[in-house]
Amino acid sequence: MxxxxxxxxxxxxxxxxxxxxxxxxxxxxxxxxxxxxxxxxxxxxxxxxxxxxxxxxxxxPLSPAPADPPPAEAPPEDPPPAxxxxxxxxxxxxxxxxxxxxxxxxxxxxxxxxxxxxxxxxxxxxxxxKPQLRRVKKRKAPKSATTHASNPAVERFARAIRPTGLFLFFFGWWLAVLFGHGFDLHRLYWPALFAGTGAIMLAATSLGRLSDFPWTGFFFFCAGSLYFLVSAWASPVYDLGRLDLPLVCGFGLSVIVGATKPDWRYVAPTLAAVALGHAAAGIYQEFVDPTFAVFRHPRSDTFGVSGLYYHRNYLAGFLEIFIPFWGTMIFGHRGARPLTVGFNTIVLVLAGALLVLTNSRGGLAAAGIGFLVAMFIVGIARWRSGRRKTRGAIIALGGTATVVFVTALVFLVRIVFQQRGKGAQLSEGIADEGRLGLVGIAYERWMSQPLFGNGSRSFSYEAITHWDPSRMGTWVGSPNMVHNDYLQVLADYGAVGLILLLGFTAWVVIFAVRRVMSARTDRRRPGEGWIPAAMVGAIAASAVHGLVDFNLHILPNIMMLGIVVGLMPGMVARKNHEVDIAGKARFKGPALAILAVILGLSWITNGWREILYVPTLLRLEEAVNSTEADDDDLLDAYREAFQKAPNFRIARSYADKELGRATDPDATALAQEIGLSEAVRAYAASAERHPLDGITHLNHAVALRNADRFDEATEAFQRAIDLLWRREQKYGAMLVFSVHLAQKADALFEAKERAEALAYFERAKQYFQESWRLNHRPDSYQDHKQDLDWLDAHIDHIRKKGFLPSPLPNIKPPPSLVDP
Structure with missing residues (x-):
């Protein structure tokens, strides 16, 4: 119907x-x-x-219902979705x-x-x-990070751990800024407990983001970190390897932390707080107290401000990284609030003024070049993204700013040279330094072991052993560092180490430049659009300063550079990585997390004594730098530190104090005896920890001679001379050994051992004359002539008696006669 x-x-x-x-x-x-x-x-x-x-x-219906139908086959049920x-x-x-x-x-x-x-x-x-059905494709989670919806507890735990890990890492970096700027082991290892733990926590909860680390950078970074770490472990001098190990671990962990893409709300205030802390301390040093230093570490000089550090060049090394980074953030980031831009500009101006007050020539030039490079990259990015009408204005404005900036930079550098008495010409200021001679020595030491180098901080003793007076002239400093980061790496870690370091740096720079040129930055996110240019500027500044100094061997500065460099690979991390611990991290994420564990634990375990007994070591610093502490308090502080956290520097310094007490005429006989015994024991410990330190062997020989242990003293003297004879002008090891041999010869002469006495007299004369020839002249020529006449008189007297010198198989002739 x-x-x-x-x-x-x-x-x-x-x-x-x-x-x-x-x-x-x-x-x-x-x-x-x-x-x-x-x-x-x-x-x-x-x-x-x-x-x-x-x-x-x-x-x-008009008809009755039909009969019951036979059972029909049931339709298949819908399979429930997973x-x-x-x-x-x-x-x-x-x-x-x-x-x-x-x-x-x-x-x-x-x-x-x-x-x-x-x-x-x-x-x-x-x-x-008829309605049309439009298929909406769901965005699938990337293979490197899929979430576990079945375990929300793990997600909540991961989200809670990340801020804690970031806080611990930055707290450790703050400790490095306040304490870890130098070459004291306890200052280098104290930040490890916090920075290492925080970095491990961040890496463990960021597997997905770390999995996005590009493959080329991943290879250079992992291979370089492991190579430098193993080389520091296997260093011929373990305590010197422990000096480089915090630098390797600190830089590696900082890169990993940056690659986890930390929240910029935490990173920016931390960097600004450190810069403002330096500025406050620097202003106080400039206008109130030039000798002011943080936490009892005395400043090395007062030619310029040093901020929270104790050396002005270290502060310049920090500012040369910070200024390009912070300046690029101001000029390269669009859409920031006016109040934020104003605050950032104030911080930048304070940092620039502080850099000028450091009077660091290399730091000033490096920071200027780095800032110029960063602004050049930002200009290219603006030019590529702008309209044709505005490109001409950008080029004109950028060219004018470049000319003005370079002129001002050269003018400031020349003023700094004149203030330091180096002349107005830059070439004169550089030529007056003895660093070119150090570079030559470092190059020769690298050529002796070109592939893998001579070991961590080997230049500190190799330079003395292979000193070239013709190149260095009358320079009498102690060359612990090359003052050139590239040759320092070559001498210590060989060509393999430098290739890995430069390979990773080149990859980061190329990756950043390509990212700017391809316009892949996201301007809506404050931590991305300007980072490539800022990072390249910071690397350029460090590369320039590395030609004339060792900024990369300062722990807080290399950690700062690691954070900046790590932000670059962190930019490729996808935005939907909310819970990274629950993701399919595949290979790179777990590998970098394992590397973070290795670096963090290595940093902590190799300095556990310094971390555990840091109050004792700080009391020792207080006693050393205090003008009110007496000798007994100083000896007690050294003795406690030597027993709890020994290293070759503490052992040698403690032995020097005890030897001074043993030779003090005003001390009691008991005090002299105890002092001599402690000096011998401490020198032996220092020589065991650093067998290539000639100064330790020389002082140990003197202590053994005073203890009437002639044979042991003779062996120690010869080890010291083998290491120090090229710097006889500074240390006088041959002169001291000649006195030692003359005393032995005089004792044999009194004992009627004429032949043996003649041999000792003649060998003493050889060392005495070689010491004078190598320009070690503590006395006047008349005194020297008088001592030489005394030796000649005894030699002539014994020879007139018809005696011939007996052989001395255990006493070698002066090495300067064998290898002039």
Whole structure:
């Protein structure tokens, strides 16, 4: 029976619609009017009656209900989706593929007794247009970081750990700024407990982000970190290797922390706080007390301010990294609030003024070059992203600013040279330094072991052993460092170490420049758009300063550079890495996390004594630098430090104090005896920890001679001369040994051992004359001539008696006669 408002034949099915399946968007309808409820059919089968509209049955059936039909085969059940997202994806795929089967009516045919079937009910077509189903693709999580929705506790734990780890790491860096700027082991290892622990926590909760570390940089970084770490462990002098180990671990952990893409709200205030702390201390030193130093470490000079550090060049090394980084943030970041820009500008101006007050020529030039490089990259980025009309203005403004900046920079550097008495010409100031001679010695030492170098900090003793007076002239300093980071690495770690270091640096710079040129930075995120230019500027500044100084061997500065460099690979970390610990990190993430554990534990375990007994070592510093502490208090402080946290420097200094007490004429006999015994013991410990330290062997020999242990003293003297004879002008080891041999010869002469006495007299004369020839002249020529006449008189007297010198197999001739 036709429905009201419909014409005959309107209920016929549309073959096109029934063949194509249900209209898109109709995944099931509820009750409409008086019709039955139509359920949501599975993708495998859908009733054909609803393909073109809604099925309305006859309101009053005229015949009895048909007989019970035989049991029909149940349609297959829908497989439940594994998760909500998986179910939605399955439905989307099924709807898009159009995989539908026609549902067949299994009702049995009517019998002959039954009345004829009623006509098929009419179907009312949809009055509205057929809705179109648009497939929305869900963004799938990257393979390197998928979340575990089944374990929310792990997610909450990871989110809670990251801020704690970042706080611990930056707290350790603050300790390095306040304490770790120098070459004292306890100052280098105290920050390890906090910085190492914090970096490990960050790495463990950032596996997904670390997995995005690019492969080339990953190779150079991991290979370089492990190479330098193993080389420091295997150093010929373990205590010197422990000086380099915090630098390796600190830089590596800082890069890893930067690669975890830490929250910029924590990074920027920390950097600003350190810069403002330096500025406050520097202003106080400039206008109030030039000798002011933080935590009892005396300043090396007062030619310029040093801030929180104790040496002005160390502060210049920090500022040369900070100024390009911070300045690029101001000029390269768009969309910052005016108040933020104003505060950042004030910080930058204070940092620039502080750099001038340091009177550091290399630091001033390096910071200027780094800032110029960073601004040049920012200008290129602006030029590429700007309109053609503005490009000319950008070029003109950038060129003018460059000329003004370079002129001002050269003017300031020349003023600094004049203030330090080096002349107005830069070439004169550089030539007056003895650093060129140190560079030559470092190059020769590298050529002796070109591949793997001579060991950590080997230059500190190799330079003395292979000193060249013709190159160094009358310079009498102690060359612990080359004052050139590149040759320092070559001499200590060889060509392999320098290739790994420069390879990683070159990759970072190329990666940053390519990122700027391809305009892939996201200006909406404050930590990304300007970072490539800032990082390249900081690296350029450090590279320039590294030609004339050793800024990369200062712990807080190299950690600062590591944080800046690590931010660059951290930029490729995807933004949807919310919970990185629960992700598929594959290989690079766990590898970098394991490397962080190795570096952190190495830093902590190799200095556990210094970390545990840092109060004792700080009391020793207080006693050494105090003008009120007496000798007994100083000896007690040295003795306690020597017993709890020995290293060759503490042992040698303690032995020097005890030897001074043993030779003090005002001391009691008991005090002299105890002092001599302690001096011998401490010198032996220092020589064991640093067998290549000639000064320790020389002083040990003197202590043994005073203890009447002649044979042991003779061996110690000869070891010292083998290491120090090229610097006889400074140390006078040959002169002291000649006195030792003359005393032995005089004792043999009194004992009527004429032949043996003659041999000792003649060998003493050889060392005495060689010491004078090598310019060690503590006395006047008259005194020297008088001592020489005394030796000649004894030699002539014994020879007139007809005696010949007996052989001395255990006493070698002066090495200057063998290897002039």
């Amino acid at each position: 036709p429905l009201k408002g419909s014409s005959e034949g309107e209920g016929d099915e549309d073959p096109k619609r029934s063949a194509a399946g249900p209209p898109k968007g109709s995944r099931g309808l509820g009750k409409q009017g008086s019709g039955p409820e139509i359920r949501k059919a599975p993708p495998a089968a859908l009733p054909a009656e609803v393909a073109g509209g809604i099925h309305l049955p006859d309101p009053a 998760t909500e997202e998986a179910g939605d994806d399955a439905w989307d795929d099924a709807w898009d593929d159009g995989d539908w089967d026609e549902e067949v009516d299994e009702t049995p045919e009517h019998s002959e007794e039954a009345p004829p079937p009623r006509p098929a009910p009419e179907v009312v077509p949809f009055a509205t247009p």
